Amino acid sequence: MVWHIFKKDLRLMWRMALAVALVHLAAPAILIKLAQLGNNSGLGSLVDLIQMVGIFGTAILIVATVQQDAIPGMRQDWLARPVKRTDLLLSKIVFVAIIVQGPILLGDLMECLALGFSLQSSLAAAVSRNLWMLLAIDLPLMAFGTLTKNLAEAVVGGLVITVTVSGLIATLNQLDGGARWQETLRTGVAWITQSITILLVLLVTAIVLGFQYYRRKTTPARWTTGLACFLFVASLSMPWRPVFAVQQRFSKNPAAVRSVAIAFEPSLGKFRDPSGMRRSDRNENETIAVALPLRFSGLPANAVLKMDHSTVRLTGVGAVAKDLATFSDLEIRKGSLSAEPVTDYQSIRFRSEDYNRIKDQQTSIEIDYSLTLLTLAASHGIPAAHGEQRTPDLGWCRTRVNSAGTAAQLICLAPGQIKGCATAFLEHLPTAIRNPERSNCYPDYSRYWAQFQLDAIGRIGFSLPFRDAAGLARYPIEGSKIGESQIVVRIYKAQDHFTRRIVIPEIRLSDWAVGI
């Protein structure tokens, strides 16, 4: 009877389903055009709008389909009919998988194929994204739909959930003075937190669907959903250590970092801005930066050392002051030429009042690093102007000079999600001169599709300046050499995830403060 109920729902919902499908098919059609045209802010905004409409349309379609045989209430005709609950549940899942998700899958596939990617890679990307959407979005929406009798109830319920969850997150952000309670998010290990969150959502979905389709217990199901909202927010605050420990278990090459060491290197002296300009590093929030010179040894050639997370402890100024400081990101790159250790400055920001209180005291600093070593996986050279190349790891890449004539731009599109770290620089082919390297390193260490993406295409881009319109900076490769230059893109893949601790004994912060 699954198909029989499915066909009834289709007969009832086809108009809405068709409208939502057209929206979902319109977005990739415009994205294909956009990819061919290059930048077009008008079309970009239109796609954003269509995708938003598509998301809302999907939510309404799923909820309305479930409500065709609503669970709460006592007036529904199906309650008096010999309809097997399992058939009813499965028919709704089949409807969502085929009628709701089908057009999205088709749109994804169409987009990937139209951009010239192989059927296999297109199918893999489209299926991965759609499976993720089915599990993380559609089924929970179905469960939510079973808690409501009609769309008005669903809209009110949706608003209540949205306001509750957003309110909780905003409150926690306020209490925390930022979003440090979500310390695993916006890092490469976010996929673990997100996977746990999705598992939690799926568990609650299964409970709610079970309650509703097999017991018709709307009140306990609603309470379960309410509790799940709190658990959802709590799951975002996964503590760093256990999550990173899980990530370490997935290390590809645990031996790669055995010789990597980090040490305080006072002989480098106080931080000087490479531009030679002296600046007071006070930002709007009245923080003061202290830059500590560090030496990184034992790094393999062609590697990037990415700091995923760090905690700093200051001792010797009374009690242990754990949350006194905040860190800036650290990303160390080592090329193939030098065997020497790499040095860099670790910037630590202090609130002005904290800094002024302890700046002249002898202080010991302990830093716990969680790091990832990435090594070069591929390198590609593409002509800096009007270049085009297809590569297995970056997909379809194109270059152009921006309309102001100040920077070479590279955009790469690939089916699926682009993982790993990428750097790019301009290289003059006849002389091998290079402009400074730029990094685009927001890695995702997951091995599967683990987070929301608006379409099935991953994108990565660089803007590499070669001329300063204000005339203040000069670049080795300037506009006249662009025709003979290429953009070199390097892809780094994670090898190992590891921790290091450095202890810097007895320093005075004022000796290392930036610009003071």
Next chain:
Amino acid sequence: MIRADNLWKKFGHHDALRGLSFSAPEGSAFALIGANGAGKTTTIKILMNMLEPTRGRATVLGVDSRRISPRELERIGYVSENQDMPSALTVGQYLDYLRPFYSRWDRALEVSVRRQLRLPAERRIGDLSHGMRMKMALACALPFRPALLILDEPFSGLDPLVRDEFMEGLLQQAGEMTVLISSHELSEIDGVATHVAFMDEGKLLFEEAMSDLTGRFRDVQVTLDRPAAAPAQAPQDWLHVKAIGNVLAFVETRFTEGDLSERVQSIVGAVRRIDAQPMPLRSIFTALARSARDAAEVRRA
């Protein structure tokens, strides 16, 4: 066929049912009568497992109402005054949808019932009037020849013509099926019900075969040679005893042919004439309802 044992149902602080017990025998047309709010619909929702009782137990077709499965529902027809059917489907489309769920669905009977009830197959359910929707619900409940047909206020809001069409459709197909019908309108079940149960404020006041009920109630008028007075100790079987001139009137609830005269004379003495008339159903219920209310007021006082 249907049995309710000490059913209780609470909605918040309100007791919709308060220890309701009754049983409807197989093959009967069992009428559940009571004013609005008496608990009839709640009882039926419990029997259909749309609601769970707070306490007590009901069995339908020998199965606990909480465990009614599609196997039992395939043998139960259900018609309710507030039954939500998919309004965007046409009459024909909805019958097409329901047909495969019932292994005993009789297509010829479906056509016959639909024709008899004059239901246009191509009309959208959402466009049907209330009366037509009730007929539609009946047309969806009969073609699988249910063993049990449950009708919850089926005549509510129907005009006489539609009501007659509905009843004709029902009676022609009733056959051996057991029918449970709830109503607050006595005239609707008169001539249809074989058994009757009267509910008031979530409780059952009585449950009886219709023939027994109509047989034991009589509107009695006793004419005396002297001015009549209500006896100080009237039997409990007499309801609404009143004296008007030489006439003593009451409702006899334990009437048996032959002994009325003797019983009356033993209480009021010599009489000139005793006139005992059978009572219409409406008068029986009015008498019972008034008596129940009076008793409740006495208890409260």
